Amino acid sequence: MRIIVVGASAAGLRAAARARRRLPSAEVLVIDQDRFISYAACGMPYFVSGDIHSADKLRETPHGLIRDPAYFRSAKDIEVITETRVERIDRSARKVFCRSEETGEASEHSYDKLVLATGASPAIVPGVPKVSKRITTFKTLHDAINLRKSLQRGEIGKVAIVGGGFIGCELAEAFGALWGAKVVLIDMASSILPNMLDPEMASAVEAYLKTEGVEVHTNCPLEGMVESEESVTIKTPYGDFEVDCAVIAVGVRPNSELAADCGLAVGKGGGIVVDDRMATNDRNIFAAGDCVEVKHLLTDNPVQLPLGSLANRQGRVVGSNLGGGDERFGPVVGSAAVKIFDMNVAATGLTEGSARDAGFDVACAWGTFTDKADYYPEAENIYMKLVFDRGTQRLLGLQGYGKGEVVKRVDVFAALLKNEGRLEDLLSMEFAYAPPFAPAVDPLYSLGCAARNAVLEGVESVSPDIGLDGLTIVDVRQSDEVVATPLAENNAQNIPFGELREKWEEIPGDRPVIIVCAKGIRSAESVRILMEKGVSGARYLGGGLFMKTPGLL
C-alpha cells in the first residue's frame, strides 16, 4: 500500500501519521510546495506582535524539536518532500506529477490512495498586486517573518489592513500593541467579523478597536492601491490613506484546482466535495482541511470553514479510513473565537442574519452579565446574543464579546447545538460553579430564561441598536446611576425600578414603551410589572445600556 498526501500542514500530516499507525507496512509520502511545513499558522499574529520571540516556536514540538522532514521520518516514520509542487493527478494511472520549486526538475509518484490537503490561498482583491514590496497577504510563515522583520527595522509606522475578519483583527492588535504602529482597518462590508457577529454585536467590537487606537472604516471598499518608493496609498470612497505597508486579509479560497483539473467534484464555493468519510467522488482519493467544503448542521448547506481545529479532526478521520476504519466527520456548527487586545470574541452556529437567510423563524435574546460572581473582584462583563427559532424553540446560535470568559459559554452552547438543543436545555445545563468561575446563575441559563420568558410569557425585548426616537423611554435605573451615565436620548423618563409598582401610571400610554436599565434585568421585570397592571406592548432594551453603549464596557 502506497499513500501519497499532498500538503504538509495540519490535515495532511495528521492523516499521514494516523494512516501510518494503522498500516505499519504502508509507505506514506507527503509532498509540500513550501520549505516550512507543519507550522502553527494560527500563531503567526503572535509572532508578528512579538509575543512569540522566534518563528521556530511555531514549528517546534513542545520538547523543542523542529517539525521538519527529519523529525517526521524519525518520530512518525513518514517521508516528507518539501519545495515540490504537485502539478497534475492522473487518476486512471494513479500517479501524481510533480516539479521541484528549487530545481524545476519533474518527478512522478504512484499511489494506491491519495489525500488532498492542499489548503487555501488568500483571496485576491481585483487590481491589487498580491505581493509587492509594501503590499502583502498574510498566509504563510514567510509573510509573517517579513512583516516581523520590517517592524523590527522600524519600517512600519502606519499600516493599512484590508479586511476585518479574524486575521485583520488579530493583526490590528499585533501591529498596534507592542510596536505602536498606527493601524487603519478597512472593510467593504457594513461591519467587521460578518460571519461571526451580527451588526449590533460587531459595532461594539469596532468601538472597542477604536478605543485601542485603531482607525476602523466599514462600508469602505478598496478602490485601488498606489505604491511609491516611500509609501503605499490606499484609495477608498472615504479618502486616501497613505501608509508604510498594506496587508490584504480578505479571506481565503480553497486550493481545489488540482482536484478540479482531474475531474473531482468541486462545490460552488470552491471547496472539494467530500462525503462524511472525507472521500471524494474517486474512492481512492480523500481530501481534508481548508481545501474541502463541509456540511452545516443547522442549514444542511455546504460551507467553507478554514479552521485548524477542523483540519486536525478531518485529518484523523482520513487517516483512520485509509487504514480500513469507518470514521465520520461532521456536520459542523462552525465555532470560532478571536482575541482582540483584551477583548474575547466568540460565536457558534448561525448569526441572526444567516438564520433568517436559512428560513428559520428567528428570534433573539440579548444579555449583559458578569462572567464570574458579581462580587468576585476579577469579574468582568460579557455581552451575549442568543439566536433561536421561535416556533420550535430550537437553538441556532450564540455570539459573545467582552473582557470576561465568553469562550466557555460558546463551547457549551456548541455541544448543545450538536445535540439539536432547545431553549429548555439551557435551563438544565450544569455548570461547575464557584465564584471565581461563574455566577451561581450562569449567563447561558439567564439567556435561556430571557428567551423563554419572551416566547412563553410575552416579556419581549428589542435589539440594543434600536433607534429610540419617537418612543416612550422609561429608565428604571437608580437615580445615581442615571446621573453617572445619562441616556443619550433626552426623551427618557426616570422611574427607579423599586418605585415602578407605585408610579407606573405616570408613563404616558400614547406611544410604544421601551424600558431601559443597565443590563436588561430590571427592565425585563418592569415589562412584567406593566403587564400585571394591564399595560401591554411594553418591551425592554435587550442587554441594557451596556450593550447599547459600547463605550461603557
Add this chain to the structure above:
Amino acid sequence: MRIIVVGASAAGLRAAARARRRLPSAEVLVIDQDRFISYAACGMPYFVSGDIHSADKLRETPHGLIRDPAYFRSAKDIEVITETRVERIDRSARKVFCRSEETGEASEHSYDKLVLATGASPAIVPGVPKVSKRITTFKTLHDAINLRKSLQRGEIGKVAIVGGGFIGCELAEAFGALWGAKVVLIDMASSILPNMLDPEMASAVEAYLKTEGVEVHTNCPLEGMVESEESVTIKTPYGDFEVDCAVIAVGVRPNSELAADCGLAVGKGGGIVVDDRMATNDRNIFAAGDCVEVKHLLTDNPVQLPLGSLANRQGRVVGSNLGGGDERFGPVVGSAAVKIFDMNVAATGLTEGSARDAGFDVACAWGTFTDKADYYPEAENIYMKLVFDRGTQRLLGLQGYGKGEVVKRVDVFAALLKNEGRLEDLLSMEFAYAPPFAPAVDPLYSLGCAARNAVLEGVESVSPDIGLDGLTIVDVRQSDEVVATPLAENNAQNIPFGELREKWEEIPGDRPVIIVCAKGIRSAESVRILMEKGVSGARYLGGGLFMKTPGLL
C-alpha cells in the same frame, strides 16, 4: 392563593419571586430564622480572605441595594419576615407555627401552598462543640464576619481546618494568602475533595497546597479538641496541633427535621424526597435547595448536592409550578469547581471510585495538556482524567486540575453527560479555537482519542500513581529532558522517542514494560511502535511524568 416559603436564601427567594411573577394576585410570604437573608454564602471565603472588602457586598444587588425585606417588598412585591423560626407544620390545617428568635413570641400563618427551602446545617463532629470562642463552623455570614474580625485584630496566627472539602480548601487559601496565617488542614479521609477527585488526582492538589505553605494531613481523624484561654489543641493520631482557632468544615446535612416531623418523606441521606416537579409527597408542599435529595443521572441514586447553582434552578422550577406551570428539574450530573490559590479544580459526573461502586465497567484515560496553544505565552498546563464505561464507551466523568482553564472542559463534558454522550462525541465536539483560548486539538478531543486508542486499538495506559518498582521502565524523553528532570526510579532506561524504531530491541522482554514521557503523548505512540514490532503488553504512564510528579506543575 397564599404561598409561604420557609427559608430566604437562593432556592426560597427564587421560588417566591417566580411564583409572584406568575401569580400577580397571590400573597407570598417568606420566613427566615436569620437576620441576614439572600446573601451569597459561596462568596464568604473571599470576604474572610479580604478579597472582598465588606460583608455587605455579599448582600447587595449589582446596583448597590442591600437585599433586605424592604428591597424584596419594593422590587419583588414579596413579604419577608426575618429572625423567625418555623417550629411546626400542620399539613391538614395547612398552617405553619412560628416563634420569633428575638422576642420569643409565637405566631401562625395559613398557606395554600408551602415551599420548604430550609437549607442545610454543618455536620457535627462528635465530641466537639459546634461553636465556642475558638471553634467555629463556617456556614453563616455571622461565622464569616467573626473570622474576618479575628483576622483583622491579629488574633489568628495559626488555624486548623478540619475537613478537606471545598470550604476547607477555600479557607486554607483565605487564611494563608493575605493574612499569612499558618494553616493546618486535616481530613479523616485518605485524600482531600473525595467526592470530586480520585486519590491520584487529589494527591496533586494536596502537594500543591503544601507548596503554598499549608500543612495537610489526610487519614487523620479528629480525636478531640481541648480549648484553653490562649489556644485550642487539636488531637489526632499524628500528634497534637495547637492553634489559635479551629474551623470545622466536614460537610453539611439537609435541614429536613421540619419536613420529617410533619410526615413528609425524607431519604436515607437526610434530604427531603421530591419528584421531578420538586413536589414532596404532599401535593401542597414543594421543597428546593440544600434540604432536598436529587437523582443522579448516571446512577439513578438519590444524592445530596448542596450547590447554589442547583438551588437557584430548583427555585425557579418550584415558582413556575406554583404558578400553574409544569417545569421539571434533574436528574443531575453533579458539576463542581473550586479555586485553591492559583489552581483551578473541577469535576463532573462520577469519579472512578463512584463509577465502580455503581457497577460500571470502568476504564480511565489521563492526560497532561496546555490549556491554550502550546506556543502561546500564557499557556498553562492542565491535568485531566476521563472516566468511561469500557463496554459501552459511555462517558461517566471528568476531573481536572491545573493553573490553566479546566472549568471550560468540565462544563462542555457535563453537556455531553446530559445527552448520554459516548467517547466518539468527544471527537466530534467543536471548540471555538484561537491560540489564546485552546490548542487546535482540544484536550477533550485528545482525551477521547486516548480512550478510544485504548479500547479499540489496545494502546493501554496505567494510572499515574502506579508503583514502578519491579517493572521495566523506558523513558522516551529527549536526553536533555531526562537530565533536567530525572525519574525518581533508577530502573529506567532512556531511549529518546525518535530513536525507538531503531533501538526497541534493547528493551528487555522479561518483565512488563511501562513507557514514560513528559505528558503521555510520545509514550503512547511508543506503545504503538512496540506493538508494530510485535512487542505486546507494553503500556504507557497516563498523563506522563507531569501527572506522576505533582511537584513539576
